[in-house]
Amino acid sequence: MDYQVKSNDITVSEKDFDLDETLDCGQAFRWKKIISEYPCTYEGKFLNTALKISQTKKGEFIFHDTTEKNFLDIWYNYFDFGTDYSELKRQFSEDETLAKACNFAGGIRLLRQDSWECLISFIISQNNNIPRIKGIIDRLCEHYNGIFPSAEQLSHESPESLSYLRSGFRAKYICDASKKTADGTVNLTEISKMPLDDARIALKQISGVGAKVSECVLLFGMHRTEAFPVDVWIKRVLEKYYPNGFPEYAKKNAGIAQQYLFHYIRNLSVQSE
DNA sequence: CGCCAGGACGCCC
DNA sequence: GGGCGTCATGGC
Numbered sequence A: 001m002d003y004q005v006k007s008n009d010i011t012v013s014e015k016d017f018d019l020d021e022t023l024d025c026g027q028a029f030r031w032k033k034i035i036s037e038y039p040c041t042y043e044g045k046f047l048n049t050a051l052k053i054s055q056t057k058k059g060e061f062i063f064h065d066t067t068e069k070n071f072l073d074i075w076y077n078y079f080d081f082g083t084d085y086s087e088l089k090r091q092f093s094e095d096e097t098l099a100k101a102c103n104f105a106g107g108i109r110l111l112r113q114d115s116w117e118c119l120i121s122f123i124i125s126q127n128n129n130i131p132r133i134k135g136i137i138d139r140l141c142e143h144y145n146g147i148f149p150s151a152e153q154l155s156h157e158s159p160e161s162l163s164y165l166r167s168g169f170r171a172k173y174i175c176d177a178s179k180k181t182a183d184g185t186v187n188l189t190e191i192s193k194m195p196l197d198d199a200r201i202a203l204k205q206i207s208g209v210g211a212k213v214s215e216c217v218l219l220f221g222m223h224r225t226e227a228f229p230v231d232v233w234i235k236r237v238l239e240k241y242y243p244n245g246f247p248e249y250a251k252k253n254a255g256i257a258q259q260y261l262f263h264y265i266r267n268l269s270v271q272s273e
Numbered sequence B: 001c002g003c004c005a006g007g008a009c010g011c012c013c
Numbered sequence C: 001g002g003g004c005g006t007c008a009t010g011g012c
Helices: A019-023 A067-080 A085-091 A097-104 A116-123 A131-143 A166-183 A197-201 A209-222 A234-242 A247-270
Strands: A002-006 A010-014 A031-034 A040-045 A047-058 A060-064
Touching: A002 A166, A002 A209, A019 A040, A031 A060, A040 A097, A047 A067, A085 A097, A085 A247, A097 A247, A116 A131, A116 A166, A131 A209, A234 A247
Parallel strands: none
Antiparallel strands: A002 A010, A010 A060, A031 A040, A040 A047, A047 A060
């Protein structure tokens, strides 16, 4: 990754990065595409810091109105620019299926998101579709002046008071997660450092958090790259291409491999429809 | 109108 | 301990 400071913007050159593939692949739900054609542009936030980012062509980006300090302190980490994705994809590509998946959507990067926001977001994601997930999270943040509410703030709510979200049966899960996080029953900072199996058990104390949601929180919200969310799509991948198990050499970064595979299999399915 | 959506839970045997 | 109906809501 190379970057340059240009008046109020930061320009970035990074070939293993694509805005659509990274911001609209179902790992994050608060990025909004405001311009579709090149330079395609997204707006979003990480915690309390807003960003407008454009992709001018393949591998070229503009971080608008961003100071060098903000870029290095926040966005460098958020977009995981410290990780060499070329090297990861090289390792993955020993395997034929993974090679195809990396080739198909090689611009995906694993965002380093906030664990609390991920916990609530993936509770909302269960048995739900992406447009509606985004809508519910939009209404939630809108209610708190555009900022994702804290566990403390949400701990005072009830399923009834959250009816404006229209989140259905998930409202009671949001409340349980908020109360347990606010009162320390669940400590996300500690969980993020636990051995993986202990972390899974700790997250599943929350009502509405099962195998899939806890795995997503570990991967997307705690950057535990060995976490491996299995949904119906990945289940199909495992049955079809890995009947004898996932390749050992990819397990340390299985969650990142999972992202490429998810995109790949879904696209195959769309083509055959 | 019915089907499904990046699931989890409760109850069944 | 696996199998299955149910849970709200809305996009299609």
